[in-house]
Amino acid sequence: MAVNLSPPDKHALLPVAGIRLAVASAGIKTPGRKDVVLIEMAEGSHCAAVYTRNAFCAAPVIVAREHQQQATPRFLLVNSGNANAGTGDQGLAAARQCCGAVATHGHVLPQQVLPFSTGVIGQQLPVAKIEQALPSAFDNLSADGWFDAAYGIMTTDTVAKATSEHVLIDGREVTVTGISKGAGMIRPDMATMLAYIATDAAIAPELLQPLLNDVMNESFNRISVDGDTSTNDACVLMATGQAANTLIDNSHSAQYQQLADAVAKVCRYLAQAIVRDGEGATKFISIVVEQGKTSDECCQVAYTIAHSPLVKTALFASDPNWGRILACVGRSGLVELDLSKISIFLDDVCVIEAGQPALDYTEDKGQQVMNNAEISIRVLLGRGAASETVWTCDFSYDYVKINAEYRT
Amino acid sequence: MAVNLSPPDKHALLPVAGIRLAVASAGIKTPGRKDVVLIEMAEGSHCAAVYTRNAFCAAPVIVAREHQQQATPRFLLVNSGNANAGTGDQGLAAARQCCGAVATHGHVLPQQVLPFSTGVIGQQLPVAKIEQALPSAFDNLSADGWFDAAYGIMTTDTVAKATSEHVLIDGREVTVTGISKGAGMIRPDMATMLAYIATDAAIAPELLQPLLNDVMNESFNRISVDGDTSTNDACVLMATGQAANTLIDNSHSAQYQQLADAVAKVCRYLAQAIVRDGEGATKFISIVVEQGKTSDECCQVAYTIAHSPLVKTALFASDPNWGRILACVGRSGLVELDLSKISIFLDDVCVIEAGQPALDYTEDKGQQVMNNAEISIRVLLGRGAASETVWTCDFSYDYVKINAEYRT
Numbered sequence: 167m168a169v170n171l172s173p174p175d176k177h178a179l180l181p182v183a184g185i186r187l188a189v190a191s192a193g194i195k196t197p198g199r200k201d202v203v204l205i206e207m208a209e210g211s212h213c214a215a216v217y218t219r220n221a222f223c224a225a226p227v228i229v230a231r232e233h234q235q236q237a238t239p240r241f242l243l244v245n246s247g248n249a250n251a252g253t254g255d256q257g258l259a260a261a262r263q264c265c266g267a268v269a270t271h272g273h274v275l276p277q278q279v280l281p282f283s284t285g286v287i288g289q290q291l292p293v294a295k296i297e298q299a300l301p302s303a304f305d306n307l308s309a310d311g312w313f314d315a316a317y318g319i320m321t322t323d324t325v326a327k328a329t330s331e332h333v334l335i336d337g338r339e340v341t342v343t344g345i346s347k348g349a350g351m352i353r354p355d356m357a358t359m360l361a362y363i364a365t366d367a368a369i370a371p372e373l374l375q376p377l378l379n380d381v382m383n384e385s386f387n388r389i390s391v392d393g394d395t396s397t398n399d400a401c402v403l404m405a406t407g408q409a410a411n412t413l414i415d416n417s418h419s420a421q422y423q424q425l426a427d428a429v430a431k432v433c434r435y436l437a438q439a440i441v442r443d444g445e446g447a448t449k450f451i452s453i454v455v456e457q458g459k460t461s462d463e464c465c466q467v468a469y470t471i472a473h474s475p476l477v478k479t480a481l482f483a484s485d486p487n488w489g490r491i492l493a494c495v496g497r498s499g500l501v502e503l504d505l506s507k508i509s510i511f512l513d514d515v516c517v518i519e520a521g522q523p524a525l526d527y528t529e530d531k532g533q534q535v536m537n538n539a540e541i542s543i544r545v546l547l548g549r550g551a552a553s554e555t556v557w558t559c560d561f562s563y564d565y566v567k568i569n570a571e572y573r574t
Numbered sequence: 575m576a577v578n579l580s581p582p583d584k585h586a587l588l589p590v591a592g593i594r595l596a597v598a599s600a601g602i603k604t605p606g607r608k609d610v611v612l613i614e615m616a617e618g619s620h621c622a623a624v625y626t627r628n629a630f631c632a633a634p635v636i637v638a639r640e641h642q643q644q645a646t647p648r649f650l651l652v653n654s655g656n657a658n659a660g661t662g663d664q665g666l667a668a669a670r671q672c673c674g675a676v677a678t679h680g681h682v683l684p685q686q687v688l689p690f691s692t693g694v695i696g697q698q699l700p701v702a703k704i705e706q707a708l709p710s711a712f713d714n715l716s717a718d719g720w721f722d723a724a725y726g727i728m729t730t731d732t733v734a735k736a737t738s739e740h741v742l743i744d745g746r747e748v749t750v751t752g753i754s755k756g757a758g759m760i761r762p763d764m765a766t767m768l769a770y771i772a773t774d775a776a777i778a779p780e781l782l783q784p785l786l787n788d789v790m791n792e793s794f795n796r797i798s799v800d801g802d803t804s805t806n807d808a809c810v811l812m813a814t815g816q817a818a819n820t821l822i823d824n825s826h827s828a829q830y831q832q833l834a835d836a837v838a839k840v841c842r843y844l845a846q847a848i849v850r851d852g853e854g855a856t857k858f859i860s861i862v863v864e865q866g867k868t869s870d871e872c873c874q875v876a877y878t879i880a881h882s883p884l885v886k887t888a889l890f891a892s893d894p895n896w897g898r899i900l901a902c903v904g905r906s907g908l909v910e911l912d913l914s915k916i917s918i919f920l921d922d923v924c925v926i927e928a929g930q931p932a933l934d935y936t937e938d939k940g941q942q943v944m945n946n947a948e949i950s951i952r953v954l955l956g957r958g959a960a961s962e963t964v965w966t967c968d969f970s971y972d973y974v975k976i977n978a979e980y981r982t
Contacts, residue, residue, distance in 0.1 A: 220901060220904040220905045221903075221904040221905070221908070221911045221913060222900050222901060222903060222904025222905075222913060223904070249897070251897060251900075251901070252896075252897045252900045252901075252926070252931065253931065254929070254930035254931050255930065286897065287895070287898065287900065287901065288895075288896060288897035288900070288931065475883065475969075475973070475977070476977055479974050479977035479978045480977070480978070482974065482978050483977075483978035483979065485978070487694075487695070487696075488660075488696060489657070489659060489660045489694065489695020489696035490695065492630050492659075492660045492696070493628060493630060493659070493660075493695065495629075495630060496628040496629040496630025496631065497627075497628045497629070497630075500629070503629045505629060505630060518660070521662070523660065523661065523662050523664075523696065561883075561974060562974060563971050563974050565883070566887050566890065566969060566970060566971050566973070566974060567971070569883070569884055569887035569888070569891075570887045570888070570890050570891035570893070571891065
């Protein structure tokens, strides 16, 4: 069902020097499923992370944030099948216990382990099952584990998401590889998105978090996924420093930009893959808002369109019902919006020009665009120079089916 | 498909002295359908109105607002089948032309006519068809026209919505009768809601708008329907002054409160009827948020829950997936939310108590509540004395079907 998204090619996924991964089966939700992923960072690695801003964030998010401040992470432990969210004090204890178990096996401090969970909210995490799976995970740690790890973190995903990039920095080959999972829903409210990206680039630890923040704003934070609203969302960027490039210690350098571009490329692929594999998705939609006063107001308009069930059902039906798009622009809350400056396009077809119905628009032209599997909706606000792009998908019967039957 | 909603009983709908109504067939979208409604107010009547705040509001809304400021309205002209929205200058001219035609027939000024349209966005209004239907509408004006008018304004509604209330004010019988239409969608972005309420009460003209505003906040503005976001939404309250009660000229008087209560009762019925008849609805949900600091923040939490596709699909599936409700509370954006003070109930069943999973909650108890057709979700915030209730419905396959096929 995913829109123009193929499973990763195992041989195209590049190992990142200093990173080893393994999967193991704890049978958390489905017996036999490889639902535990362990990621090891070599000594000397650093990592940056972005977590959900949901006030009711999951126990692993609380613990991961805490541990990241206390020590330099060496292991990430991810489980699918259970979000360990809404589980109260018992859930917190469970997350800590998992970290302790990894620490014992890995000969590190518990604070050097970051826990992540994804799956159903409100059920206690079966810690014993996870502990039992750990020896096998440690035995199987391998630099070639990215492919299996991409499968291990899946929940309602139908296609695994992974990609790699190579970039030459100062003549040294630097690798960036990442995996993500996400049901890419309309508007995720829960454990929907996890992403792990690693590079062997040598970069000053204090530059890693700003780099990740920048990249988020053109990837995971631009899918119609209010990335910061789920209870479990997390994105981790690891840097092992083993590529032998000269240490990148200036965020205004060409080298920093080269690395940022490569990381952005990986993140954009992984973010778009989440939308392409959106629950029940049959279309991949780019919403481009231009000529805004600020990035924020461009996002405001774009998300109003991206979150509208009416727009999304019309997209599912391949119906050029552009009135619903126009209504979204109108209700998006922009102050002093001058309608006479607004234009709206479906791909290259103008439907609204300077606030009026475009004279040469025909239903046929609109229909031709809507028949495509990939469509862009472009809104020109005529009030500034800012622009933003948000990616989303349509809203189908299968979305309802998947979410109505999620726990059965 | 509507949830516990019966069609109006023709004989239970009370005429309002001074109001006459008629329907006529213009064949705007469907040949033969009675798609034009004319409402006449006797001289001496006043009316108040609330319109959509969508910046891209429809042509009739622009004209109605303008006319209301210029003269005392005597006629309302409503058509279904076409929203006359997104139609530019031509749409404005069309709305004015319709008012002119009514004015000619009714021997009033064009500014004394308020136009309303509901239906598809982005198609030009067939003015000639409406003009042709007007003589028949004028011929059939009748005080008993409420029942037919309720049918005339329907679009994707499956049940007509109308109700009456009697109230004794100073020993005089006062009547309030109203009709509404609305697909009661998840989150309407377009021509979804119209409501017309009339009373024969004598009330000072300047008190009518504040009364309507107050009543809106416990009825039409509390259905999960961001009432102010569609291009065509409108609600009109008419007062003919023919009930022979002493003029109500003080908003702190008992008489004002008696009238406001009766109007509120009618509006609440009509608003809830829109939700009960929500597109594809199988459940009627009351979301009650208590112990907030302000009404606004109670609404903020309630609407976050009411607009969540994940909560709504779980409700459709009768799945007590309360984790999705908890995630909504967490992401609703309240500042300094203290999770340890939050409790959540499904009807009388506590699922979260003081921020922790309730100890005596069982899946069976949750399931019993979810099997009902009417369910309340109650959130206690533990930070103040404000409370608000919002009504919404679930999200089913039929919602997607109805909205995907709307224009076919």
